[in-house]
Amino acid sequence: MASKILSRRKHSVAEEPVTSVLPDGDVPYDPNHEFDADEEVLAALGYKSEFKREFSLFTTFCVSFAVLGLLPSFASTLYYGMGYAGTAGMTWGWLVAMVGIQCVAMSMAELCSSMPTSGGLYYASAVLAPPGWGPFAAWITGWSNWIGQVTAAPSVNYGVAGMILASASIQNPDYVPTNYQTFLLTAFIMLIHGVMSSFPTKWLAQINSVGSTFNFVVLVIVLILIPAATDRESRGLSRFTSSSEVWGTIYEGTVFPPGISVLMSFIGVIWTMSGYDSPFHLAEECSNANIASPRAIVLTSGVGGLFGWFLQLVVAYTVVDITEALESDVGQPFAAYLMQCMPQKIVMAILSLTIIAGFFMGQGCMIAASRVTFAYARDDCFPLSKFWKKVNHTTQTPVNAVWFNCVIGIICNLLIFGGEIAIGALFSIGAIAAFIAFTTPIFIRVFFVGNRFRPGPWNLGKFSIPIGVVASGFVALMVPILCLPSVTGSDLTPDMMNWTCLVYGAPMLGAIIWWFVDARKWFKGPKVNVEHLMLGRAGNVVEGEEAKGNESGSDTAPDPDSKKGLEAEAQDAPVEVK
Known part of the structure; x- marks a missing residue:
């Protein structure tokens, strides 16, 4: 499996409210382009940036x-x-x-x-x-x-x-x-x-x-x-x-x-x-x-x-x-x-x-x-x-x-x-x-x-x-x-x-x-390519593997204990783009 590793930075996709491995093609990776904070947040939500961010x-x-x-x-x-x-x-x-x-x-x-x-x-x-x-x-x-x-x-x-x-x-x-x-x-x-x-x-x-x-x-x-x-x-x-x-x-x-x-x-x-x-x-x-x-x-x-x-x-x-x-x-x-x-x-x-x-x-x-x-x-x-x-x-x-x-x-x-x-x-x-x-x-x-x-x-x-x-x-x-x-009543005409x-x-x-x-x-909802941790649902997020069960409202069972562990993993591990 060919892969490229994004080095850890002060702000990374892994530190956003979603833990994910981002598949190539959905969120484009360019080794000459460093994601800014806004692009990382959007990437973590499953989308690529398509607009210029000219609003303050x-x-x-x-x-x-x-x-x-x-x-x-x-x-x-x-x-x-x-x-x-x-x-x-x-x-x-x-x-x-x-x-x-x-x-x-x-x-x-x-x-x-x-x-x-x-x-x-x-x-x-x-x-x-x-x-x-x-x-x-x-x-x-x-x-x-x-x-x-x-x-x-x-x-x-x-x-x-x-x-x-x-x-x-x-x-x-x-x-x-x-x-x-x-x-x-x-x-x-x-x-x-x-x-x-x-x-x-x-x-x-x-x-x-x-x-x-x-x-x-x-x-x-x-x-x-x-x-x-x-x-x-x-x-x-x-x-x-x-x-x-x-x-x-x-x-x-x-x-x-x-x-x-x-x-x-x-x-x-x-x-x-x-x-x-x-x-x-x-x-x-x-x-x-x-x-x-x-x-x-x-x-x-x-x-x-x-x-x-x-x-x-x-x-x-x-x-x-x-x-x-x-x-x-x-x-x-x-x-x-x-x-x-x-x-x-x-x-x-x-x-x-x-x-x-x-x-x-x-x-x-x-x-x-x-x-x-x-x-x-x-x-x-x-x-x-x-x-x-x-x-x-x-x-x-x-x-x-x-x-x-x-x-x-x-x-x-x-x-x-x-x-x-x-x-x-x-x-x-x-x-x-x-x-x-x-x-x-x-x-x-x-x-x-x-x-x-x-x-x-x-x-x-x-x-x-x-x-x-x-x-x-x-x-x-x-x-x-x-x-x-x-x-109401008789006064109610068209x-x-x-x-x-x-x-x-x-x-x-x-x-x-x-x-x-x-x-x-x-119709399966927003076309995201990542697993959300906002609900405390644990996706099969393993380094080097694509997140599974990624459809909105997935049937993955909630696991209260897994959320904390995955958050810790997200903070420590680099993000791999396949």
Whole structure:
């Protein structure tokens, strides 16, 4: 057997959370190339480096914060956040929702530190699942996550198009936007983002740094401008609504009891705060990924949650008439709200800034979605995966995956012709799909793996399981809540139906049927070539022999005593590449 021995270094594959012998061809060995720390971590997870690592903690945070897009996200989902429960749902309701959301973010960051790969949650589900269940867990997580990702840019760009056309209505009250015009404008924005997302990684990092900085600066400007420039007093009102009314009045936006209405209003919070998983999917393009990426996840969620709450407070204390804002002929609740309490020039200035911020947000969503598609196509999850997993030789980015998502997104926007309720399903779909994908590996890690989990350098320590329990419980509560319609009985017509169950449930049901009919025969989860020790399962790792039982969710029986011994062996022995 021909072999080459890698000399021991301060950082080696053997010191990563996986003990392995790496077969030639899966992880290429070049005697003239010394693996850096990031390449070793990725090699230990079973993948070769295919991207340039030109993202840092800051630029990764910039992408995720751009995807979060607090101001345009808030403007796009005001119909739900304020329309279901009023100002009470926007104030203390946001705080309650953020407890669950932050728990999900921290648990996800812990997984990212342990497994920093573009496959992200999908990869984690496969590795952590009980023996034999890895491929199915990966399949469900992957499809749910992809649905959430692929609907993100279309929903954001729909919101941006709505604000652009609402601005035209403000300037010309006789103009009423049509569904056809909204669709064409949204599709045009999607095409622009497709072109931009096909740029080289270095350009993308620079563009998103500008976009994220702009988003943050505009958010601060709007937080200051709205309370400073409000003209409520000239309209015979107090400058701000009293705190007792803001915090204590629940708007009857649904037929359900107030408590349920507040929970239903969480769709705005959850959808707004669903972009913090982006650092996970960009981990293979980030330097020092197993520390920088989880930090970016928690930083995005924490900063986004705090500033998002400030924005909620500003609007809650200045809104004049919720019903009028929701039913205005302008067709965009945020624009209608601004017209109630601001001079027209200030309204146009805020809308313009929000539109630009939304444009950058949509582009960030397109980038993140393309990385998810690439990662899943790499493991043949999609039909014609061989096309979607190609990396463009010129830009070193997954251009085919970008345009695949772009076409799917434009098709999704055909829901515009079904009315506001139908297109609104994109927002609830994004919230549900994303958080089911977020929580599946967290649930498996908490309830099936427990203390056998091998954390990375960024971890929650003794708080890991309690925080994971809260995260799992929060999502389990919210999934059925977000599927409820706002009306029931004879008022529940097709126009008023919550289409989330159908638009999300149909593709997921199709994916499950596909699994049992055919996919289970050939889909074995992430195509890794190493045995993971995160579960304490001992593989037949012998110097000079290839690791056996290397499929995700393998049936190798757990051996608590073997883990320690293999770890010691990993630290002392060189790694052999055959």
